[in-house]
Amino acid sequence: MNRIKTDICIIGAGSGGLSIAAGAVQMGAKVVLLEGHKMGGDCLNYGCVPSKALIASAKQAYAMSHGAPYGVAEVEPTVDYAAAKDHVADVIATIAPVDSVERFEGLGVQVITEFGKFISRTEVQAGDTIIEARRFVVATGSGPFVPPIPGIEDVTYYTNENIFDLREKPKHLLIIGGGPIGMEMAQAHRRLGCNVTVIEGAKAFGKDDPEMAAIVLENLRAEGVNIVEDAQAEKISAKGDTITVHTPKGDFTGSHLLMAVGRKVNTEKLDLDAGGIAHDRAGLKVGPDLRSVTNKKVYAAGDVAGGLQFTHVAGYHAGVLIRSMLFGLPSKQRTDHIPWATYTDPELAQVGLTEAQAKKKFGPALEVVRFDFHHNDRLIAERKTKGLIKVMVVKGRPVGASIAGHMAGELIGMWAMAIANKMKMSAIANTVLPYPTVSEVNKRAAGAYFSPRLFDNPTVKRVVGFVQRWLP
Numbered sequence: 001m002n003r004i005k006t007d008i009c010i011i012g013a014g015s016g017g018l019s020i021a022a023g024a025v026q027m028g029a030k031v032v033l034l035e036g037h038k039m040g041g042d043c044l045n046y047g048c049v050p051s052k053a054l055i056a057s058a059k060q061a062y063a064m065s066h067g068a069p070y071g072v073a074e075v076e077p078t079v080d081y082a083a084a085k086d087h088v089a090d091v092i093a094t095i096a097p098v099d100s101v102e103r104f105e106g107l108g109v110q111v112i113t114e115f116g117k118f119i120s121r122t123e124v125q126a127g128d129t130i131i132e133a134r135r136f137v138v139a140t141g142s143g144p145f146v147p148p149i150p151g152i153e154d155v156t157y158y159t160n161e162n163i164f165d166l167r168e169k170p171k172h173l174l175i176i177g178g179g180p181i182g183m184e185m186a187q188a189h190r191r192l193g194c195n196v197t198v199i200e201g202a203k204a205f206g207k208d209d210p211e212m213a214a215i216v217l218e219n220l221r222a223e224g225v226n227i228v229e230d231a232q233a234e235k236i237s238a239k240g241d242t243i244t245v246h247t248p249k250g251d252f253t254g255s256h257l258l259m260a261v262g263r264k265v266n267t268e269k270l271d272l273d274a275g276g277i278a279h280d281r282a283g284l285k286v287g288p289d290l291r292s293v294t295n296k297k298v299y300a301a302g303d304v305a306g307g308l309q310f311t312h313v314a315g316y317h318a319g320v321l322i323r324s325m326l327f328g329l330p331s332k333q334r335t336d337h338i339p340w341a342t343y344t345d346p347e348l349a350q351v352g353l354t355e356a357q358a359k360k361k362f363g364p365a366l367e368v369v370r371f372d373f374h375h376n377d378r379l380i381a382e383r384k385t386k387g388l389i390k391v392m393v394v395k396g397r398p399v400g401a402s403i404a405g406h407m408a409g410e411l412i413g414m415w416a417m418a419i420a421n422k423m424k425m426s427a428i429a430n431t432v433l434p435y436p437t438v439s440e441v442n443k444r445a446a447g448a449y450f451s452p453r454l455f456d457n458p459t460v461k462r463v464v465g466f467v468q469r470w471l472p
């Protein structure tokens with residue numbers, strides 16, 4: 001057995017682990033990084049990257065068959081599903097070197113390609129190496145949760161871990177789960193020529209503002225995605241080449257099944273109990289400083305830290321931990337400024353509080369301003385006017401923003417910046433943006449906050465009348 005002593009041992013080389021390793025080693029810490037499977041973790045191999053690549057193929061196919069309003073003849077695209085998967089693999093391969101063992105070894109990180117497990121409060125074992133570290137970071141991510149629905153063991157089903165390897169085009173894809181994974185995959189497959197049925201036990205896009213979700217759902221339905229809500233999958237059966245999902249809303253039959261009902265954290269290989277590390281189904285039990293509540297040598301980052309599960313959150317955790325582990329400074333995570341986006345068409349994005357959450361928290365102090373995408377000239381030119389922005393404002397500052405529409409994932413960035421930096425609505429309203437751009441919807445939403453104050457205000461009218469009489 002080899003023994004290593006190091007400053008920081010990171011378990012898991014996904015979005016969180018890699019960011020911490022790169023930052024810590026370049027600032028002078030000795031870093032050991034353990035990865036038992038694929039460098040880059042879920043995001044690169046089975047998550048964000050392949051899903052957005054497949055969405056790009058689907059967008060291309062959709063554009064070919066929807067050119068008429070722009071004066072471009074429509075053609076029915078011939079979709080080569082396997083070739084679309086080649087495109088997905090190529091995108092992963094293009095990004096992979098940035099996350100590779102070679103790159104991290106080049107930065108000075110000692111990478112061990114083994115799963116790690118705690119053998120004491122101060123030691124982790126990976127293969128035949130024992131690592132003793134001043135600090136440990138658990139960044140082991142999450143995998144697909146597959147509930148024990150009766151009959152599931154008798155059918156072939158896909159998850160995000162193998163759907164991107166499927167090369168035969170599904171004739172009819174059944175998707176259980178109407179969250180971001182289910183809905184992104186539903187639209188992509190529909191646009192690539194599959195029939196698609198989404199079976200959702202509660203409400204699709206259940207974590208987003210329902211008014212915003214409705215805009216996206218209407219579009220998905222119009223494109224032919226069959227979305228059945230309040231339809232908990234209770235039983236699954238197979239007959240010949242077909243699979244049937246049984247729900248209280250009826251039975252739904254298709255050729256392939258994708259399970260997208262949420263995530264389970266990757267803690268089973270870690271032997272957290274041997275490390276004296278408290279944990280539950282959501283992950284490690286940590287404080288706002290992301291430090292284990294029972295073993296102060298241990299931190300968590302990313303999906304396994306028990307909060308929002310996004311790549312940018314894992315990256316944000318890296319910054320919080322580096323401040324604490326490298327400089328010994330107090331460092332706490334915030335969650336009020338974390339945005340997210342779902343990359344359907346139109347997109348759905350959120351930062352801070354939804355309208356309902358803000359109403360509950362602030363009551364009558366809350367003002368909600370809205371701007372409809374129909375009034376944006378660039379969107380009119382692009383024929384992408386289905387959309388809405390709502391901004392939740394308290395005492396002149398935004399506390400949340402919800403956007404459904406073209407480029408919502410890009411537009412939410414301005415509100416994420418405003419909330420992160422506690423900026424006022426005037427900061428957005430004062431910004432001059434190029435015309436004609438989609439980001440003008442943000443400025444118009446801020447304008448909607450000031451319009452009644454300026455235009456429906458008798459004092460302003462009186463002052464202007466007075467000044468006009470005296471001006472030469």
Ligand SMILES: Cc1cc2nc3c(=O)[nH]c(=O)nc-3n(C[C@H](O)[C@H](O)[C@H](O)COP(=O)(O)OP(=O)(O)OC[C@H]3O[C@@H](n4cnc5c(N)ncnc54)[C@H](O)[C@@H]3O)c2cc1C
Pocket residue numbers: 011012013014015016017034035036037038039040041042043044046047048049051114115116117139140141142160181266269270301302303304309310311312313314
């Ligand atoms: C289909 C899909 C689409 C997504 N799209 C987006 C998106 O568009 N935007 C977004 O922000 N987020 C998206 N996400 C979420 C995002 O992928 C995750 O939030 C992110 O990958 C979490 O990073 P992480 O570092 O916590 O874990 P991961 O990236 O999963 O990395 C964890 C790593 O730890 C390794 N590991 C596990 N146990 C051990 C052990 N004992 N020893 C050593 N190594 C171990 C794993 O092999 C893995 O490589 C998507 C997820 C899915 C499934």
Ligand SMILES: NC(=O)c1ccc[n+]([C@@H]2O[C@H](COP(=O)([O-])OP(=O)(O)OC[C@H]3O[C@@H](n4cnc5c(N)ncnc54)[C@H](O)[C@@H]3O)[C@@H](O)[C@H]2O)c1
Pocket residue numbers: 147149176177178179180181182184199200201202203204205206207231232233234260261262263308309310340341342343
């Ligand atoms: N664009 C992005 O940023 C993006 C994309 C994909 C995934 N992700 C991340 O991955 C996480 C997981 O996504 P997800 O879509 O798997 O999970 P989710 O928890 O967001 O949605 C799962 C859905 O499945 C439903 N469900 C559960 N059991 C069911 C059953 N038996 N029958 C029918 N429906 C059932 C739930 O009601 C829920 O709406 C997200 O929360 C997000 O953090 C992010």
